[in-house]
Amino acid sequence: MTTTSSRGRRRAPSRIGRAAGKAAALQKPRVILALLLLLALTSVMLLDGYLRAEVGGDQRVRTGASSSDVPDEILDGGPILTFRGGQATTVSVPDKTIALTFDDGPNPTWTPQVLKILEEYDVPGTFFVVGSMVSRYPGIVKDMVEQGNEVGIHTFTHVDLSYQSQARVTREMTQTQLALAGAAGITTTLFRAPYSSETDAIDNYSWPVYKELGEDGYTSVFVDTDSDDWKRPGVSKIIKWATPEDGEGASVLFHDAGGERSQTIAALPKYIEKMKAAGYTFTTISGAMAEQNGTDAGAGAGAGSTGGNGIPGAGLAAASPLQAAHRQATGVTLYEGKALIAAVTLAEWTVPALSVGLMVVGVAVMGRFGMMLVLARRHHRRRNRRRFSWGPTVTRPVSVIVPAYNEKECIANTLESLAKSTHPIEILVVDDGSTDGTSQIARDAADRLGMTNVRVLRQENAGKPAALNHGVRSARHDIVVMMDGDTVFEPDAVHQLVQPFADPKVGAVAGNAKVGNRDTVIGAWQHIEYVMGFNLDRRMYDLLRCMPTIPGAIGAFRRDAVLEVGGMSEDTLAEDTDITIAMHRAGWQVVYQEHAKAWTEAPGSLKQLWSQRYRWSYGTMQALWKHRKSLTDKGPSGRFGRVGMPLVVLFQIVTPVFAPLIDVFTLYSMIFIDFRAALLAWLAVLCVQLVCAAYAFRLDREKYRYLLMMPLQQLAYRQMMYLVLIHSCVTALTGGRLRWQKLKRTGEVGTPAGVS
Known part of the structure; x- marks a missing residue:
């Protein structure tokens, strides 16, 4: 095991803390604005329902009372x-x-x-x-x-x-x-x-x-x-x-x-x-x-x-x-009256417009479910048939890059999982200015495990993209595998992950990331999302040859291809999406390898989950905007712009932003129109989602018991994701910027053998 250090003085932790605190403070008004937008929408719909007089009243409560008190x-x-x-x-x-x-x-x-x-x-x-x-x-x-x-x-x-x-x-x-x-x-x-x-x-x-x-x-x-x-x-x-x-x-x-x-x-x-x-x-x-x-x-x-x-x-x-009963309205009464009419006019225009939007969103959502089921099934059958092969088996050594910033809870488990790899690898732990002894823990773990293929590289705190670029430049092999410092690989994960490189047209491979800490409510919700939302999506995008993201938890690249597109960019907070799109535009194919499995530690609290998904959503928007010219790219390299970009914008931004309309209109219908019909419609949509989720679990050979959490996920978790995306859109529209954020880890995700 060897160790190198970067030159220069490491940033003072206090400066980092102050900058992060300032960035967090700047986001609070945007959170409030996102909530106010949702509140305004709800208020408009409640006003419209009240105006239609379909709640309360319009029937007598009692009849037949005596009139003895009336003269x-x-x-x-x-x-x-x-x-x-x-x-x-x-x-x-x-x-x-x-x-x-x-x-x-x-x-x-x-x-x-x-x-x-x-x-x-x-x-x-x-x-x-x-x-x-x-x-x-x-x-x-x-x-x-x-x-x-x-x-x-x-x-x-x-x-x-x-x-x-x-x-x-x-x-x-x-x-x-x-x-x-x-x-x-x-x-x-x-x-x-x-x-x-x-x-x-x-x-x-x-x-x-x-x-x-x-x-x-x-x-x-x-x-x-x-x-x-x-x-x-x-x-x-x-x-x-x-x-x-x-x-x-x-x-x-x-x-x-x-x-x-x-x-x-x-x-x-x-x-x-x-x-x-x-x-x-x-x-x-x-x-x-x-x-x-x-x-x-x-x-x-x-x-x-x-x-x-x-x-x-x-x-x-x-x-x-x-007209002697009439009185001229003046003062506050007049202005309040005009305000009421204006509010009602807004509601009268807004609700029908939202109804049309709901239809569009509903069609898009159901269309996406249909596409995922059909294309995922085709992808599974194509990749798992006996005659399928990427080409000659890839057996040459590869470099595994592990960027780490204050990963003392997880880094040992990560190295332990890599020690069991069935594929020859060199491991580069890039310590990005950690202050918790991550480097020493990594060295001690390597010595304890007898791993002579580990190098610990230290650099001044500069962020994850810089750490990955440092690892790429220092890698000795032509294929580099990138993973997070809180992730553990299955023994054959690296071997499975690099097999698509037998095809010289493949420049990057996305692995199958799974939630390791899935035994909590929040963990189970994310587990469902990973299996259904991420991996089912990746099968669809792979078949359409427009994969939008190589997950940071498990992905592989040709080293030369990474250097060709300028390395991991620091322009966005979604460096994985950024480089994936860049690989497409450079003419490389990006594929999904479902059999390469890694276990990652998902956020354990709502606050950390919000922080992570906010960064993901905002970073994705940044990457799409950065590569907006891909829409006009020609030839094979323009496929992502022609197919992938519209699908990502529609399914990951537009549809989720307006998806709350489904819940708002469901609630509106339950209160103001027909409770039973609205409930049945909601249950029907839930059943469709359950079918998709069950099929995704079947493809990934996951246990179905986690699907029992799905109804609750639809009532709580999904709404939080809506707010995160709306918050990200508000930030993007107001020109805000975010720092790369480090989530608090517990190290509870151990080696794959311990994960069920």
Whole structure:
């Protein structure tokens, strides 16, 4: 065993620590930004789901309550309930007068048709709007108000307020007021509760709500003539049911939303013509109150009242008596309303766009699974048939380079595994400025094992690429095997790894890296990922002749080829991907040797895992960007640019970045649409992944019991990998740079014989 030392003074550990700490500190804002992006996406989707009113509400909680607390004069009174001066009073619509009211809108299909009919017949209407619908279709409400119609509140999510908390009631009213402010610049004092009918239906559950709203300045509007158009009984019955008896005035209910309303549209003009012919006039609720009371319309609508949330009584009364319930939205209310409309507009555009993205991602993911299964099977059959051969058996000695930085826990196990190699090798341990005695431990292990083929090379701390280049320059043989200082080789790993070099066109070989510390939850997750995600991928890329990465844990190169492309580059954090692409571009073939197996120690904590995968993801992006001109390379050397580059970008960057859409939409569907259907869809995708994973385990002859961890992996581990990739993208887009990072090792991965 010989030892050499590099010249120059080694960097002070304190400087290294300060630089690493500074680099870590610079990444914290990017982590926060990545989390904020995911939070923003989730918030937009939750807003969209809430606006569609598919959670809570839209059904009565209880029915049949007594009305003993409701005054008789209210139960037997008119359809308009006010609390002027704190006294409950009902108002009836004057004889021969119709207050035409519409519930549940606005709707982009039916409401504009209703408005057109009202305009043609010069008839005003009172529209009790749902706040979520106002937020989604603000332009319709603005047209509605500008046309001279009156609007009232029908809650934000069409929930029955009779059985809701006071906070929920306040929220429903306030949110609808803000929606009106943002859409039409107004608020209103009119309210109609969902599922309400005539005043005699007021019960002990709903009465307190009406009283509280009355104290807040609201006028509650009921029905005394119902068209029942929602039943779609036919045009003639709708007209008949909407006609008051004996010339009485009426608050007549139609619907401009909430279902298919073609019969309403057909009945409305005929109804107006019939009632006008019978001598009826049409007005709004405020108009009816003003006419019945013979007083100023503003007073009749409750002008001057100040609601508990300050909205109903704010601003000035509208100039038209037909819109006396309207108040001009000003100040904070106006700006909050506009902000709500803007947020909803964003959600309305974002969710459909994300839906399209989800379809694209879903197709890409399933396509990738299909490609992996088909091509991996073909690769396995081709490489394992009896007649397959790389060429004459490679038996000449090779150099094994082991870069090491503070590997005291692992370096002895690494050398012990190499001592059992069935292939003649020289071993170069390149100590990259370790401070934990790695060099001495390596010498002692070599002496203990009687290994005379070990050289320990020391250099000033310069990073892994520099250590590998040092080893390549110092290697005595034309084939160099590169491995990590925490990796152990199986006895025949080197022999298997170098056999493809019998083909003179092969310039580099990727080995089969396996997780040694797989008995923890995190280790099992990574084990599944290595077998399925990495090795199954490599079979596919090998068959397509566009292998993107030689793993740092186990890979082999022609020494001359490495020197030809300039050695291991320090331009990126993924020196293995960088040099692999460079080998392709230089015209060399890069292949995968599944039978060359090495066991590596995977990160043992979430923090270390994040650090490693962050470096991998960011480094891969750097390498792809560095070699972006490969897209235009010609001839055989351009195959990676034509095939490999698009596949890597699609499968390792674009698809994973947008893959969280699958989980977000699954959660969205479970909450807002159909829990059972969404769960079944998620389980179906999981089954497809399990099939792929099981096949990968079969090819690698792994034990299937680890697949029991896969459902949990999909719920936790995969989301972490998404965040890592998003974090890397944010770093790349913001121009950040990372240092090569050293993970903490435990040395728990021993020789292959001890790994099961």
